[in-house]
Amino acid sequence: MSTASSFHHWSHGLKESGDALEYHDLAINLLTTHRFEEHGELSASRDPGYVFFLASLYAVGGSSVSVLVIQIIMFALIALLVFSIARELTGSGKIASFAGFLSAIFYPLAGYAGVQQTEIFFTLVFLTSIFLLLKAHRDHSWVTFALCGIAFGVAILTRSIILFLPLVLFACGVFIYRKERWFWRGWVICACCVIAFVFPWMFRNKLLFNEFVVSEKAGTTIFFASQRLLIPDKKLPQVFVANTLGDFFARKIFGSYDRQAVEEGDYGVTLEALGKQGLSGTEFSRRAGELGLQRILADPIRYAFVVPPIEFLKMHTPIFPYESIQGLFSDPARYPSVPDGLKGAVILAIRALYALIYFCALWGMVTRLPRWQNKFFLLAALGYYVAVYAILHGVPRYLLPVFPLYLVFLAVGYQAYRQWRTSRLNAHTL
Numbered sequence: 001m002s003t004a005s006s007f008h009h010w011s012h013g014l015k016e017s018g019d020a021l022e023y024h025d026l027a028i029n030l031l032t033t034h035r036f037e038e039h040g041e042l043s044a045s046r047d048p049g050y051v052f053f054l055a056s057l058y059a060v061g062g063s064s065v066s067v068l069v070i071q072i073i074m075f076a077l078i079a080l081l082v083f084s085i086a087r088e089l090t091g092s093g094k095i096a097s098f099a100g101f102l103s104a105i106f107y108p109l110a111g112y113a114g115v116q117q118t119e120i121f122f123t124l125v126f127l128t129s130i131f132l133l134l135k136a137h138r139d140h141s142w143v144t145f146a147l148c149g150i151a152f153g154v155a156i157l158t159r160s161i162i163l164f165l166p167l168v169l170f171a172c173g174v175f176i177y178r179k180e181r182w183f184w185r186g187w188v189i190c191a192c193c194v195i196a197f198v199f200p201w202m203f204r205n206k207l208l209f210n211e212f213v214v215s216e217k218a219g220t221t222i223f224f225a226s227q228r229l230l231i232p233d234k235k236l237p238q239v240f241v242a243n244t245l246g247d248f249f250a251r252k253i254f255g256s257y258d259r260q261a262v263e264e265g266d267y268g269v270t271l272e273a274l275g276k277q278g279l280s281g282t283e284f285s286r287r288a289g290e291l292g293l294q295r296i297l298a299d300p301i302r303y304a305f306v307v308p309p310i311e312f313l314k315m316h317t318p319i320f321p322y323e324s325i326q327g328l329f330s331d332p333a334r335y336p337s338v339p340d341g342l343k344g345a346v347i348l349a350i351r352a353l354y355a356l357i358y359f360c361a362l363w364g365m366v367t368r369l370p371r372w373q374n375k376f377f378l379l380a381a382l383g384y385y386v387a388v389y390a391i392l393h394g395v396p397r398y399l400l401p402v403f404p405l406y407l408v409f410l411a412v413g414y415q416a417y418r419q420w421r422t423s424r425l426n427a428h429t430l
Helices: 002-011 020-031 049-061 064-090 092-103 107-114 118-139 142-158 165-177 181-209 218-230 234-246 247-254 259-264 268-274 279-298 300-315 340-366 372-392 396-429
Strands: none
Touching: 002 064, 002 279, 020 049, 049 118, 049 142, 064 107, 064 118, 064 372, 064 396, 092 396, 107 396, 118 142, 118 165, 118 181, 118 259, 118 372, 118 396, 142 165, 142 181, 165 181, 165 372, 181 279, 218 259, 218 268, 218 279, 218 300, 218 372, 234 259, 234 300, 247 340, 268 396, 279 300, 300 372, 300 396, 340 396, 372 396
16 A cells, blocks of 8 residues: 555655655755755754655665655554554554554555655654653663664654653653662663754754754744634634534535635735745744744633644544545535535545544543553653644644554554453343
């Protein structure tokens, strides 16, 4: 599945547009000039991890085909990692096999193997760090703690949104293992490895741009999140219907629905005006962040009750590569021969499937497991990742790297349901 979908997307040139084009250009510049630069100027516009990965593959393989092949292999490794994490969590080979199988047939993630974007690489590195975390706490091995720190360091350099995740997981470990000497020794080693990977790049950005960050994307992200505050109260029901059922149903219920106008407002216009002021990349990001923070601090209560729920729903919207189902059949001019009843049925069927996945995963999350410590770590990692994106800016593809964790809990929930059903049938028979 990954191979077929990857060759389809790659053959249609989707790697050369949007974010993928920016990663491609940064990697080429890194190879040719040995500088992380855009348009001839040093840059911190992107997290560097995936750029260095691309540049390495270009240097060895010489073309984008090498990226395609390696990312297909990575997708296969992701399924093996999901199997390993599920086995660490449950100790059951049957549940682990089911979780690995679900991950292997998860097409929305498989499709990204054919595109030069961070999804496949980050998912692999992120899940590797989670697996090594569980293994380190089981084996008490300083080598595993060190490898875990390295994996977290690479993951942070690829998506700096998880910068504080190791601290959250450390706090979870303190709650469970605070009396164990091996825990403190292991986490010191892990922390040193994380710092060794992340600190030099952040220090580089401090020297060059006076910003102690992994990348300069935070400002525009905060500004975009603050745009949701501009949604009028009377439009909020439309927004929640659109993000729960889709734009199609919002248009049917309310007569019309323009997602960009309602949810994003003058986002592009305001940033374009900032761009015309001749600001550098660092100044532009800082100014956008200041504008966003001003809006948020002016009405933090409304922000808390409006933005995270919208972004949470948006993140958990079903996705097919590059297309969120939120916009499916939203344009009346497309597919005019398809009855609206059939369109609505298709949307609801897909939504119902995902709702079932999340329900089973939730069942798995509350199921009692012998290795409850591992579940604690997984829930903390999943909760941190979803919460940070929900607070700032969530789109469906951002959920893809942690969706395999939902599949792990789905497998646990399904097994718990089967055991519950079997016990009910046995009780009824007796």
